[in-house]
Every structure is written in C-alpha cells, then in structure tokens.
Amino acid sequence: MKLWTSLAGAAAVVLAAASAHAQIDSIKLGTEGAYPPYNYYDASGQLIGFEIDLGNELCRRMEVECEWVAQDWDGIIPALLNGRYDAIIAGMSRTDERREQIAFSNAYTVTPAWFVASAESDLAGLETLEETMAALEGKTIGVQTATIHENFLREELGDGVDIRVYDTQDNLNLDLVAGRLDAGLADATSWQAFLDTEDGAGFAHFGPGLTGADFPVFGEGVGVGLRQGDTELMAMFNDAICSMIEDGTLAAMTTEWFGVDTSTPCEQ
Amino acid sequence: MNFELMGDSILPILRGAQITVMLVATSIAIGFFAGIGMALARLSRNPLVSVPAYAYVFFFRGTPLLVQLFIVYYGFGRADFVKDTVFWAVLKEPFWCAVIALTLNTTAYTSEIIRGGILAVPWGQIEAARACGMSRVLMFRRITMPVAIRQALPAYGNEIILMVKGSALASTVTVMEMTGEAKSIISSTYAPVEIFIVAGSIYLAINFVVTRAVRRLEHRLTPYQRARTEADEKQAGRKIAFAALRGRQAADDIALPQPSSDRPQD
Amino acid sequence: MIELLTYGDQGWGDEMLRGAGMTVAVALLAYAFGIVVGMAGAAGKVGGGSVLRGVLDVYTTVVRGVPELLVIYLLFFGLSSAVMKVASVFGYTGYIEVDNFVIGVLAVGLISGAYSTEVFRGALQAIPNGQIEAGRAVGMTGWQIFHRIQLPQMLRLALPGLGNIWQLTLKDTALISVTGLAELMRMSRVAAGATHQPFTFYLAAAALYLVMTTFSQTAFQRAERHFSRSVRTASGQPAP
Numbered sequence: 001m002k003l004w005t006s007l008a009g010a011a012a013v014v015l016a017a018a019s020a021h022a023q024i025d026s027i028k029l030g031t032e033g034a035y036p037p038y039n040y041y042d043a044s045g046q047l048i049g050f051e052i053d054l055g056n057e058l059c060r061r062m063e064v065e066c067e068w069v070a071q072d073w074d075g076i077i078p079a080l081l082n083g084r085y086d087a088i089i090a091g092m093s094r095t096d097e098r099r100e101q102i103a104f105s106n107a108y109t110v111t112p113a114w115f116v117a118s119a120e121s122d123l124a125g126l127e128t129l130e131e132t133m134a135a136l137e138g139k140t141i142g143v144q145t146a147t148i149h150e151n152f153l154r155e156e157l158g159d160g161v162d163i164r165v166y167d168t169q170d171n172l173n174l175d176l177v178a179g180r181l182d183a184g185l186a187d188a189t190s191w192q193a194f195l196d197t198e199d200g201a202g203f204a205h206f207g208p209g210l211t212g213a214d215f216p217v218f219g220e221g222v223g224v225g226l227r228q229g230d231t232e233l234m235a236m237f238n239d240a241i242c243s244m245i246e247d248g249t250l251a252a253m254t255t256e257w258f259g260v261d262t263s264t265p266c267e268q
Numbered sequence: 269m270n271f272e273l274m275g276d277s278i279l280p281i282l283r284g285a286q287i288t289v290m291l292v293a294t295s296i297a298i299g300f301f302a303g304i305g306m307a308l309a310r311l312s313r314n315p316l317v318s319v320p321a322y323a324y325v326f327f328f329r330g331t332p333l334l335v336q337l338f339i340v341y342y343g344f345g346r347a348d349f350v351k352d353t354v355f356w357a358v359l360k361e362p363f364w365c366a367v368i369a370l371t372l373n374t375t376a377y378t379s380e381i382i383r384g385g386i387l388a389v390p391w392g393q394i395e396a397a398r399a400c401g402m403s404r405v406l407m408f409r410r411i412t413m414p415v416a417i418r419q420a421l422p423a424y425g426n427e428i429i430l431m432v433k434g435s436a437l438a439s440t441v442t443v444m445e446m447t448g449e450a451k452s453i454i455s456s457t458y459a460p461v462e463i464f465i466v467a468g469s470i471y472l473a474i475n476f477v478v479t480r481a482v483r484r485l486e487h488r489l490t491p492y493q494r495a496r497t498e499a500d501e502k503q504a505g506r507k508i509a510f511a512a513l514r515g516r517q518a519a520d521d522i523a524l525p526q527p528s529s530d531r532p533q534d
Numbered sequence: 535m536i537e538l539l540t541y542g543d544q545g546w547g548d549e550m551l552r553g554a555g556m557t558v559a560v561a562l563l564a565y566a567f568g569i570v571v572g573m574a575g576a577a578g579k580v581g582g583g584s585v586l587r588g589v590l591d592v593y594t595t596v597v598r599g600v601p602e603l604l605v606i607y608l609l610f611f612g613l614s615s616a617v618m619k620v621a622s623v624f625g626y627t628g629y630i631e632v633d634n635f636v637i638g639v640l641a642v643g644l645i646s647g648a649y650s651t652e653v654f655r656g657a658l659q660a661i662p663n664g665q666i667e668a669g670r671a672v673g674m675t676g677w678q679i680f681h682r683i684q685l686p687q688m689l690r691l692a693l694p695g696l697g698n699i700w701q702l703t704l705k706d707t708a709l710i711s712v713t714g715l716a717e718l719m720r721m722s723r724v725a726a727g728a729t730h731q732p733f734t735f736y737l738a739a740a741a742l743y744l745v746m747t748t749f750s751q752t753a754f755q756r757a758e759r760h761f762s763r764s765v766r767t768a769s770g771q772p773a774p
Contacts, residue, residue, distance in 0.1 A: 028631075033714075034727050041724045044543040045552075070714045074451055075611065079458055082614035083629025101458050142442075146455030164362070164442045165452065170727030171342065175442075177730070178345030180360050199730050330703075330747040331740040332708035334719060339740065429599065436601035437709075447603060460611035468600040468608070476597040492741035 024128040024233060026065035028085035029055050033070040034168035037193045037257045038091040050257035054108060055089045058224075061240040072167060074145050077101055080225060086233060088225030091187065093148045093212075095219035103228045105237040107221030107264040108244075109254055112209030113149055114191050115141075116176070117183040120203065132207030136161055139182040142172045148218050149185040152210065155217055176203065189258045219262050242266035274462045277453050281467050284449030285474070290437045291363070291445060295370035296428055302371065303378025304413075310383050322381070328376035333434050337369040341441040366438035370431060377427050385420030386412060418489045426480030427477050436471075448472060538729055539738055546725040546735065553721030554742045560638050560717060561704045567643030568703065569696070572650020579655050590651065602706050609641040610713045611636075638710040646703040653695035657688040657774075686704035690761040697754035701747055708743075718742055 031039040031051060039049040047068055059066035069085045080088050080102060094104040115132065117123040123139070126132045133156065141164040143149040153163050164181060166172040169190055176184050177199045184191075188209060194200040212218040224237050244250040250263040309321035328336065344350045344359050358364045389412050397407040417424075439448035450467040454460045539547045575594070578586045580718060614632050621630055661684055669679040711720035722739040726732040 033724065036728075041728055043538075043546055043549075043728070045546075045549040045721075070716075072712055072714055074455055075607075075712075076462070077458055078611050079452075080460070082611065083618070083631050084614065084634075097456070145451070150455075165444075165448075166442060167440060168727055169729075174727070174730060174732060175345060178342075179351070179356075180345060180362070197730070201467055326748075327740070327744065332705040332719065332742045332743060334708045335713075335722075335736055335740045338723075338726075338732065339736045342726065343736050344733070346731070346733055428634060433599075436603045437560040439603075445602065460607060461615075464604050464608050464611075468596070468604050471604070472596065472599045520721060 024064060024236070025117060026067070027059070027087060027233070028067045028069050029059075029083035030069050030071050030076060030080060030088045031055070031090045032073050032076065032168070034073075034170045035091055035190060036170075037189065039089070040170075046049050050109075050253065051089045051091065053253055053257070054244075054250075057244065057253070058237065058240045060087075061243055062236045064236075073147075077225070080227060085096070086226070087237065091190070091222055091224075092225050093219035094221060094223045095148060095151075095217065098219075098225070101228075103226045103230070103234060105224035105226065105234060106241045106267045107223045108241050109145060109189075109258075109262045110221035111188045111209075111258070111262050112211045113152070113185060114188045115183050115207045116191050116195070116203050116205045116207060119202050119207060121182065122234040123183055124204050124206050126206045127208070129208050133157065135212070136183065138162075140164060140180070142166055142175055142181040142184040144169050144172055144186065147186075149187075151217050152215060153185060156215070160242050173199070189262065192259065238268060242268055269458055270462050273457055273459055274466050277450070277457075277463050277466050279444055280449050280453060281470060284444055284446040286469055287363070287443065287445040287448075288435050289430070289474070291366055291370060291438055291443070292428070292431050294367050295374055295435075296431055298367075298371045299374035299378050299431075302375040304382055306375055306379030307382040307386060310379060310467065311386065325376045325379055327467075328373050329380070329497060330497040333369065334437050334440070335374050336373055337366065337437055337441060340369045340372075362438070363440045365441060366435070366443050370434060370438075372495045373434065374427060374431050377430070378424065381420045381423045381427060382421070385416030385418075389415045414489075418486075420484060421486050421489065425479060425486075426484070428478050432474055432478065537636050538734055539670045540724075546721070546729070549721045549725065550718065550735075550738060550742065553716055553718035554746070556715065556717040557704070557719075558746065560642060560710065560715070561637070561700075563639045564642035564646055564707070565700055565703045567639060568646025568650045568699070571643065571647030572654050575647065575651030576654030576658055579651065580658050594651050596649045597645055598652075602642075602645055602709050603712070605645055606638075606641045606709055606712065609644075610637050613637060613640070634710075634713050636714045637713060638707070638715050642703055642706050642710060643764060645706055646699055649699045649702065650696065653692050653699065654688060656695070657691035660691050661687050690765070693754070693758050693761055694752060697751065697758070700750055700754065704750065705743070705744055 031047065033039055033041055033047055035049075037049055039047060039051045041224050042048050047070065052068070055066060055068070061156070071079050071084065073090070076088055076090055076092075079085065088102075092104075093100070094107060098104070115123070115136075123135055124130075126135055135155060141153060141157075142164045143153055143166070145165045145167060150163070150165060153161065157163075164175070166175070169186055172181075172184055173194050174188070175181050183206075189203070191205055195203055195205070210218060212220050224241075226234050226237070241250070244253075245263060245266045251261045254260070254262045306321050306324065309317050310325065312318045312321075340359070341362065346364075350356055350359060358368075393411055393415065394407070397411045402410065435445060437445040438445050439451060442448075444452065446467050450463045454463050457463065537545060539545055539550070541547045575590050578590050580592070607638060614630060617630050621627075665683050666679055669683050701722065707717055708719040711717060711723060714720065718739055722735040726735040729735070
C-alpha cells in the first residue's frame, strides 16, 4: 500500500518536470564547461568561452530563447539523445563514428590536433610525423575520454603506448603538470590556452598539427551536434552559422578567443 | 535492448574486473591490519595516541571517498613537497593512488568495526583469562582478538562490499577497472544502459561471492554455535543477536557505537 | 591561495557554499524519499506476499550490491528514455526531460531507501512477538497494533541505523556530480580545474562535508537520547 503511494508520488514528480517542445521558440544547448577556451566556468560561476558567445549569437540570429545546460563530456551524446537538451555546442568534431548516432550542422571552426610535452623532454622539438610516432612508442599519453584524440591514439599507436583517459581536459592538464604523463594529445586551441597559463609555461607542442585531411578519424571540423531527424533545427543552425561566416562575425569571434581565425566556409 | 552488444562487452569488462579485484584485495589486506592498529590506538588511554586516531577516523568517515581520492590523486599530484620524495614513485601511478585512497578509507571504517568488536568482548572472558594467569599479549592474541573478530565479522563483510563498490570511483582517476572499461565501451557504442547492466551484474556476482565467503568464515569461527539449538540461540541474549542482525543489514557499520567526544570509551 | 576561496566574482567561496546548499537540499529530499521507501519496503518484507517479498529482495540486493556510481549512471541515462517509452504507449512522442535534480534525488533516494528498508525491517522484527500477541489479546486491530506498539518502538530501534544512513546519503550526493548538478563536489571539480589548484578546493570540500556530517551526527545523537529516554540500561547510557 505504502509502496504504491510512494511510487505514485515519484511519478508525479517526474511528470511535473516533464516538458515538451511544441514549436521551436526556445531550445536548450548542451556544453561541457571544462574545456577552455571553448566553454568553461569563470570564478563567478558563469559559463564563458568562444562557444558560449557563439551559441548566444546563433540563438539571437535564430530568434529563439536559449538555455545552457552543463553536461560531463562522456554523457554528452546520450543526454542529447535523451532530450536533456536539443543541441551540443561543445567543441565536438564531426566524425563518421558520431554521425551514426547524431547529426551535425555546418562546421564553425576547424583546428588541428597537437601533441604537447614538457619543453625539457626528449619529445620536444620533434617535427615530422614519422619521428614523432616512433618517439611516442612506450610513452604514457593522456587524452580526454571519447574524443577524436583518444580514437586516433587507439587506431594509430594502439598497444604501443600507455593511454590514460581523462574525464576533462582540465584534469589532463593537471596530470601533465604533475608529471604523470609524458605527453598529451588534444586540440591546438585548447592547448594554446593551457600553454599561455603559468602552469603551461614549461610545456611545448611537438610534431605536426594533425588534421582530418590526413587522418579521417579527426573528422571534418567542429559543428553543432543535433538529433537525427531534427531537420528544422538543423536548417536554422546552418542558416545562422552561414550568416555569421558571411558577415565576418565568426572570423572576429574565433580571432578574439583563439588568437587566429579558425572559421570555416559556409557549406550550403 | 541490444543483447549482442551486451555479449561483446562481457570480456573487456571482465578484464576490468581483474583490476577491481586487485584494487580491493590490496586495500582490504593492508586496511585490515592498519584497522586493528587504529582500533587499538583509539582504545589507548594515552591521549597522544587516541586523539590522533580519533581525528583520523573522524576525517575519513566524515568525508566522501571521492573527495579523498581526488585529494590523493590530483591534490598530491600538484604538491611539490611530495614530488621530490620517494613517495612520488608510488603516487605517480593511478592504480596506487586508488589503493592508497581506498586503504586510508577502509582503515578508518575497519578500526571502528574492530573497536566495536573489542568492546563487545564479555568481561567474564577477560577475567577468566586473567585468572588463568595469561599475559596481556597472550590474552589479546588468544581471547580478545578472536572473539572481537568473530563479533565484527558480519559488519566487516559489509565493509568489504563497500570497498568493492567504492573501487568504482577509481575510474575517475584513469584506472581502467570495471566501471572504467564500461565507460570506455559506452563512449564508442553509446549504449549506457546495456553496458551498465553487464557491469552491474558482475559487481553483484563479486559481492555474492564475498557474502558467501564471509558467511562460511562466520560458520567456521563459531563451532559452538553450530551445535546449539534454536532455543539456546534466543537465550544467548537479544542484544548481541540484534546488533549482529543490524550489522549484517545496513552497511556503514550500523552495529557500532558512534565515535563521539562526549562519550569516553573505556 | 586564500583569495581563491573568497566570496564574490574573484573567488570560488560563494560557488562552493552554494554547492554545499545544493548538497544539503538533495541529501534531505533523497533521505526523506528513502525513508518513505524504507518504511513501505519493510512493511512489504515483513507482511507482504511472496511476490512482493521477492521483488523487494531483488531491489535491496541489487541496489546495495552495485556501486552507487552505476545506479546513478543508470538512472541518469536510462530514466528519460524509460519515461519516454511509457509516454509513447499513451501516444506522446515528444522528448521528455527529467531534471538533473530530480534524477539526483531519485537515485540517491533509491540507494538510501534500500538501506532504510533493511534497517526498518530489522527494527520491526526486533519487537518481541509477545507484545503483538498481547495487543491482539486485548482486542487491538492490526492498525492499532502497528501505530501503538510497533511504530513507536521501531523508530527508537531504527534510529542508530537511520543516523548511519543519513551519513551515507549525504556522502553519496558527491557522486551525482557526474550528472552535472551543481552540488559541492561538482563545484570543487569545476574550481579545481579552472584554477589548477586541486589541493585547495578538494580540501575545502572535505572541510565542508565534515561540517555537515559532524553537525548532523550531533543532531542524531540528541534524537537517539530523546527517543531512548524511557529505556534504562545498567550503564545509564541510551540503549542501542
């Protein structure tokens, strides 16, 4: 008897929290909040970063109300599929693997991947791909979980290296500084933000910038992640992104946050 | 429900289960003896010994294991005073950081469980041992400890299960134990529910084995109870029976006296 | 290092305290939910039929035998799709979002409820059968026996166990940081990542947790003394 009343109570709570989207006048944007300079928290507890500015501008152009939802990276796609939010704006590269689960908008930025190590290590100063890959053999390398960088390491270096997987890039950086890692692999702009900090001063990137052109595993630039079938929302995002590309806002925004223009062409 | 995926995930998750078992076994093995030492320190009449032990237990029981793990892993990873010492060779490895955090944690809980067991040793048995002329060490070894451990066993069984469950947190510091493997599979298959059901079942199986082993040990350590009739059982005193019952049911050392500053233990 | 913990826009002190507030809110609601589940579960385990008992046994065994982290992940990832599937049976095909806070309360509450069930069951069974027979002999109904004889003693007997479950529940809320809910552990992780000062922030979090557990433990000890005031023991201390 009591069990049923408690279950009914629980059901009522769940239904009260349920909400549906009849028409697109408000959407929720999912982001990670631990990936400077793309999306992160400042000391006042506010989400800031390139993608926060970008998302807000896109929403303004799409004329929809937007609300940001922070979500740990390893659950960011399942949570989209569960309807926790309607779009992912979290530095997510458009890869074939992810396209099996979700759809992507037009790309809004494209940057290479870098290896980073202590400036004093024997890895620093390496230049070509061949010598880099050979030197990494047997090393301990950190990557963020469920990223193109993790996939790259597993595919190209596999069992030859000790791969350490981190929940956030921030924690990877902490361990790099701590000295638990010989090197890390991540996005160049994210590394640049780290290298510019006090902690990152003793570190440097090495080897070539890795891109999707050479390794398909890196995908084709960073785009907004959407549920397959949300075609109306997809069209709205594509239009808004292209309008930002065409009037130069995107180029200005990437330059402001990354120091270089990393914007992409409109694909339509 | 994707059953094929569940089948494919069993092997990698079992590989992680080996690490889980290694984590737990190492922590439990060290934590058991450290826990006995800590319990004795807590019971010491010398405040220089008992107060630090109390503070230790207070800290490790009063904060979440996840916080303790992060202090050991990320906190000490940043602390320069550790870097230049021999400890860094150990702290550098995520596996050992997890072992350290789990051991520190289980030592605190184990010490409370053992202390409860020691306090529950009937005074008559101590008197009898003294009357036989046993030395303190001999009495401790032959009377107090065996009886205390027997009393504490149900609660200690729960503590082992808590450790098995707690070891899942090691996945947050890059250790690829069961939960870590499961999360890694999820990151490429996006099927969290299926994979967690597989991992959860293996955790249940491990805990089932632990429960069984503790029961068997209990049975072996109580030869006198095996011969008893049910009527005798009831006579044995409800208080102890109830304490054991509660100890078996709710984990967190429910049968034990709470540490408290206003209740001097002696 | 201290300026990092100050209040206001430059420090993380206010975020940490707000996180602690969220932790308390989740813990209190989850604990209350767990007690309701526990009472119902104990009643079902003691007085229910074999099917109900079987279901409750599976519930308490699974939830207490599987890492809390897994229970939280399962509900976090599975609950929305389960609710959506149920809704689609009734013809609703949109997305239904279950709030992180609700998931946190439900997940921690279900874990807490499994332990509460066993504590209440132990307490119920510890009441001597003779008292219930005596109740029947003087013509009490089942309800009268429950609320005049069983309930008052059950609360006293369950209190030490419930105190421990509160501590468990409070500490378990740290795990729902993985869902992104802005509680204390989440805020410390964010702050530690953003400032690269993990030692400071995890120690600060530990201190805040200690304050919460110590404070509530004292409250529970008072309650224990209060509810045991009618029970005398040789030592004059509250009975277990």
